[in-house]
Amino acid sequence: MYNAIITIFKKEIARFFGDKRTAFSTILLPGIMIFVMYSFMGDALSNQFSVDEDEKTVCYVQNLPADDTLQGMLQSGFTVKELSSEKDLEKTKEDIINKEADLCVVFPENFEKDVHIDRSLVSADNTPEVQIFYNSSETASSAAFQTMTALLDEFESLLANSFDVNRQKDGVTFDLASDEDSAASVFASMLPMLLLMFLFSGTVAVAPESIAGEKERGTIATLLVTPAKRGQIALGKILALSFIALLSGASSTIGTIISMPKLMGSASDNLSGSVYSVTDYLLLALVILSTVLLLVTAVSLISAFSKSIKEAQTYCSPLIIVAALVGITAMFGDGASTNTVHYIIPLYNSVQSMVQIFSFEAVQTPILLTVLSNILYSLIGAFGLTKMFQSEHIIFSK
Amino acid sequence: MKELIQANHLSKTFKLSAKQQKIEGTKEKTKTAVNDLSFTAYEGEIFGLLGPNGAGKTTTLRMLSTLIRPDSGDAIIDGSSILNNAEDVRSKIAFLTTDLKLEDFFTPNYLFDFFSELHQIPKEMTAERKKMLFGIFGIDKFAEVKVANLSTGMKQKVSLAISLVHWPNVIIFDEPTNGLDVLTAKVVTDFLLDLKKQGKTVIVSTHIFSLIEKVCDRVGVVVDGHMIVCDTLEAVKNGLSLEDRFFEIYKESVGDRDV
Ligand SMILES: Nc1ncnc2c1ncn2[C@@H]1O[C@H](COP(=O)(O)OP(=O)(O)OP(=O)(O)O)[C@@H](O)[C@H]1O
Numbered sequence: 001m002y003n004a005i006i007t008i009f010k011k012e013i014a015r016f017f018g019d020k021r022t023a024f025s026t027i028l029l030p031g032i033m034i035f036v037m038y039s040f041m042g043d044a045l046s047n048q049f050s051v052d053e054d055e056k057t058v059c060y061v062q063n064l065p066a067d068d069t070l071q072g073m074l075q076s077g078f079t080v081k082e083l084s085s086e087k088d089l090e091k092t093k094e095d096i097i098n099k100e101a102d103l104c105v106v107f108p109e110n111f112e113k114d115v116h117i118d119r120s121l122v123s124a125d126n127t128p129e130v131q132i133f134y135n136s137s138e139t140a141s142s143a144a145f146q147t148m149t150a151l152l153d154e155f156e157s158l159l160a161n162s163f164d165v166n167r168q169k170d171g172v173t174f175d176l177a178s179d180e181d182s183a184a185s186v187f188a189s190m191l192p193m194l195l196l197m198f199l200f201s202g203t204v205a206v207a208p209e210s211i212a213g214e215k216e217r218g219t220i221a222t223l224l225v226t227p228a229k230r231g232q233i234a235l236g237k238i239l240a241l242s243f244i245a246l247l248s249g250a251s252s253t254i255g256t257i258i259s260m261p262k263l264m265g266s267a268s269d270n271l272s273g274s275v276y277s278v279t280d281y282l283l284l285a286l287v288i289l290s291t292v293l294l295l296v297t298a299v300s301l302i303s304a305f306s307k308s309i310k311e312a313q314t315y316c317s318p319l320i321i322v323a324a325l326v327g328i329t330a331m332f333g334d335g336a337s338t339n340t341v342h343y344i345i346p347l348y349n350s351v352q353s354m355v356q357i358f359s360f361e362a363v364q365t366p367i368l369l370t371v372l373s374n375i376l377y378s379l380i381g382a383f384g385l386t387k388m389f390q391s392e393h394i395i396f397s398k
Numbered sequence: 399m400k401e402l403i404q405a406n407h408l409s410k411t412f413k414l415s416a417k418q419q420k421i422e423g424t425k426e427k428t429k430t431a432v433n434d435l436s437f438t439a440y441e442g443e444i445f446g447l448l449g450p451n452g453a454g455k456t457t458t459l460r461m462l463s464t465l466i467r468p469d470s471g472d473a474i475i476d477g478s479s480i481l482n483n484a485e486d487v488r489s490k491i492a493f494l495t496t497d498l499k500l501e502d503f504f505t506p507n508y509l510f511d512f513f514s515e516l517h518q519i520p521k522e523m524t525a526e527r528k529k530m531l532f533g534i535f536g537i538d539k540f541a542e543v544k545v546a547n548l549s550t551g552m553k554q555k556v557s558l559a560i561s562l563v564h565w566p567n568v569i570i571f572d573e574p575t576n577g578l579d580v581l582t583a584k585v586v587t588d589f590l591l592d593l594k595k596q597g598k599t600v601i602v603s604t605h606i607f608s609l610i611e612k613v614c615d616r617v618g619v620v621v622d623g624h625m626i627v628c629d630t631l632e633a634v635k636n637g638l639s640l641e642d643r644f645f646e647i648y649k650e651s652v653g654d655r656d657v
């Protein structure tokens with residue numbers, strides 16, 4: 001039996017891909033933008049927090065103690081340069097002000113001897129004081145100051161060593177988190193919201209144009225005087241728009257995944273998508289597909305109500321905010337909801353299902369419930385759209 | 399003669415928005431666009447609906463083509479009711495009106511194929527009809543130009559050709575020559591006569607007297623939603639020119655209702 005769904009589907013796809021500019025800006029651009037943006041953000045972040053690693057910061061030191069341990073520690077973090085006179089010290093401080101030098105450490109003259117005096121016998125005022133000069137308005141200088149402070153603290157604790165924590169470096173792993181877990185926490189908290197937003201923006205980019213736009217331009221009426229069934233026209237449109245929204249969502253997602261390592265910096269060393277199983281990916285695909293169907297149907301209904309593309313997009317914005325808020329729920333609480341009933345709440349169910357999948361806790365029942373309820377809602381929506389296509393008030397409202 | 403189109407007591411009332419009330423200069427919340435309107439068109443004839451702006455011609459034709467539903471009354475087109483068999487009706491008629499637009503993005507060639515597919519026309523037949531219709535209206539020359547880049551007249555020709563992809567027996571044209579130059583208008587009127595020769599039943603609506611006089615066998619005069627006179631062209635004219643006769647009829651009917 002002939003079915004207008006295919007004819008309508010083909011036309012929508014031809015319309016979309018025939019217009020190279022729209023196709024580029026809806027499908028490729030989001031992915032590229034996200035990649036560029038995230039990579040840039042990632043680079044900016046890592047520049048902010050790390051000084052050039054190859055080159056050690058030069059540290060000027062007055063009265064460098066002869067203690068081997070201390071010297072070794074200093075040299076592991078800095079290129080140590082000794083200052084010989086009071087005049088040199090003043091000059092170095094000047095340089096730090098002008099950001100030409102980063103750090104200057106002044107040890108008291110009898111540092112070595114004084115540190116070994118039993119503290120319990122002398123008053124606190126006599127504790128030797130190490131002075132570190134730095135410039136907090138310079139990132140490199142701040143970082144050097146912190147490294148130096150930490151270094152000296154460590155040295156201080158060495159002097160009065162009572163016990164060690166996690167000293168053994170070889171053979172024992174103290175951080176017991178697996179690769180999977182660390183990837184999981186990052187993915188689980190960020191991706192559901194990002195994915196939802198990408199899918200949504202893809203949908204809003206195409207559905208209002210195809211439905212409110214056809215209404216606005218009077219081309220939908222031409223379609224409706226043909227014997228094609230309204231329901232088939234509605235379904236053909238929903239399926240074609242879902243396909244396009246899915247492509248757009250996929251592009252954004254790929255952009256995110258390949259820029260994620262840059263964004264997360266060294267935290268992403270263990271972060272790779274390959275730790276998920278085939279079942280995980282399959283479930284994810286189902287969740288995404290059904291979510292897109294739901295979003296497209298919802299936006300199509302809104303578009304059919306609206307008189308123009310602009311109006312449709314205006315009505316969509318509160319919905320996007322709601323979706324963003326729902327997406328944020330993935331970042332709070334520990335793990336996905338365990339209440340099965342939650343998995344019939346649209347959008348929330350998709351987000352929670354994705355949290356489950358990304359955190360290796362995928363349970364099939366709630367996820368399938370999510371998929372089925374999304375499909376059910378979409379069918380109801382498609383039925384509503386059919387009814388709207390039959391209504392002259394909707395089609396001819398100007 | 400077979401009664402191919404029977405409109406029985408069609409009525410349609412629209413709700414008016416505040417804005418529309420202002421435009422129409424009325425305080426009433428509703429506008430009865432078509433009021434208990436009946437007429438019959440016979441097979442193989444051209445039937446004209448004549449009336450001034452706002453008379454309800456377009457509304458009547460939209461009801462016949464099932465785009466909107468009458469509040470009361472029904473119409474039977476070639477045996478199918480517009481109320482109960484809307485899909486059948488749509489496959490039996492061609493409907494052309496200025497507010498049915500073609501998508502700017504596509505070419506006439508693509509759109510012809512697309513609408514043929516929606517009408518389930520076999521591929522070879524589509525090609526054959528396209529050749530014929532594109533030939534008649536000279537669309538061949540711009541068959542691959544996007545609708546957006548066509549002139550009003552070219553678009554009108556394409557709309558006409560595309561409304562006929564399924565080569566139906568009943569053809570309903572709302573103001574078919576509006577906005578066309580005399581040359582193009584002649585192509586269209588000649589085509590209407592040609593359709594009649596091929597046994598098609600045509601309904602045209604217009605406020606142009608000459609068009610009615612040139613092509614119509616029978617004519618119905620609509621004023622303010624009412625069918626005032628409906629008869630053969632000769633009977634309606636009653637020895638006068640159609641224009642003079644129309645003013646007479648119009649005065650009578652408006653006078654009638656003022657009392
Ligand atoms: N959707 C609508 N909502 C409200 N009023 C409408 C609507 N459609 C038509 N009308 C009103 O119904 C009346 C008849 O309109 P219609 O378009 O049928 O007239 P017409 O005879 O085709 O006029 P014209 O020669 O100007 O095309 C007008 O007063 C018009 O304002």
Ligand SMILES: [Mg+2]
Nearest residue numbers: 455456457572
């Ligand atoms: Mg009209």
